[in-house]
Amino acid sequence: MVVDFAIEPPDHPLIPISQRPPDPKLHAPLTQLGEEGWEMWARFDREVRHHRWHPFVPAEYDRVLAVLYELRRPGLRFLELGSAMGIITIMADLLGYEAYGIEIDEQLVQSAREITVRYGSGARFAAGSFLPQGWAWRPRDGDGRLGTIGEGTSGYQRLGMPLDTFDLVYGYPWGGEEAMMLDLFHDHGAPDGRLLLHLCSGELRLMHRGRIERTWPHAGDPGHLAP
Ligand SMILES: C[S@@+](CC[C@H](N)C(=O)[O-])C[C@H]1O[C@@H](n2cnc3c(N)ncnc32)[C@H](O)[C@@H]1O
Numbered sequence: 385m386v387v388d389f390a391i392e393p394p395d396h397p398l399i400p401i402s403q404r405p406p407d408p409k410l411h412a413p414l415t416q417l418g419e420e421g422w423e424m425w426a427r428f429d430r431e432v433r434h435h436r437w438h439p440f441v442p443a444e445y446d447r448v449l450a451v452l453y454e455l456r457r458p459g460l461r462f463l464e465l466g467s468a469m470g471i472i473t474i475m476a477d478l479l480g481y482e483a484y485g486i487e488i489d490e491q492l493v494q495s496a497r498e499i500t501v502r503y504g505s506g507a508r509f510a511a512g513s514f515l516p517q518g519w520a521w522r523p524r525d526g527d528g529r530l531g532t533i534g535e536g537t538s539g540y541q542r543l544g545m546p547l548d549t550f551d552l553v554y555g556y557p558w559g560g561e562e563a564m565m566l567d568l569f570h571d572h573g574a575p576d577g578r579l580l581l582h583l584c585s586g587e588l589r590l591m592h593r594g595r596i597e598r599t600w601p602h603a604g605d606p607g608h609l610a611p
Pocket of ligand 1: 441465466467486489492513514532533534536555556
């Protein structure tokens with residue numbers, strides 16, 4: 385989708401004024417997508433998470449959206465690690481990224497594809513693991529247990545694109561799993577690529593060449609849904 389960012393925004397209920405994409409054509413679909421994402425999460429929480437543990441906890445969509453808006457450039461390729469219902473990947477597509485998501489839970493991938501169709505989005509999803517085939521986490525303290533990270537066939541093979549073909553990679557790791565995503569990106573990400581992490585504190589952190597390039601601190605209480 386080609387996006388014109390040159391026009392001032394009208395009023396918008398989801399995204400704070402300071403963070404709004406200035407293309408009015410995007411306001412309605414992005415607002416609706418964010419709201420629908422929260423409704424679907426509430427249903428998922430009721431119908432699935434109340435009965436069994438599941439690692440899907442949603443990011444603060446409006447804040448990630450604002451950062452994606454800031455970082456957008458023509459032709460950037462975006463990947464979401466653990467894309468759940470695909471809300472952020474679809475937002476990235478609507479903002480003009482070439483956007484992909486990898487998610488281990490096939491039912492969530494199915495939901496993401498249905499939402500993609502409803503929004504006329506070109507986002508693409510692979511069911512599988514965001515861990516490349518054969519990669520094992522080897523932290524310095526030697527404890528490479530993966531915690532909430534599921535195991536399965538590599539999603540990169542299904543996408544036909546390795547991790548180092550993405551310009552911007554986004555992930556929302558559970559507490560204690562940030563280091564795994566950093567090591568994964570160090571080992572397999574593009575040398576000039578960027579990794580955007582949504583931390584449990586609510587801070588959004590942009591990594592580039594192993595360093596923190598930018599942060600967007602959480603203004604209020606840290607995300608109440610933080611895993
Ligand atoms: C904390 S949720 C974040 C969801 C979404 N990225 C967001 O920011 O709203 C983590 C997601 O990663 C998925 N996941 C866990 N292990 C995975 C793996 N090895 N490969 C792909 N997805 C995985 C979970 O099923 C869950 O949907």
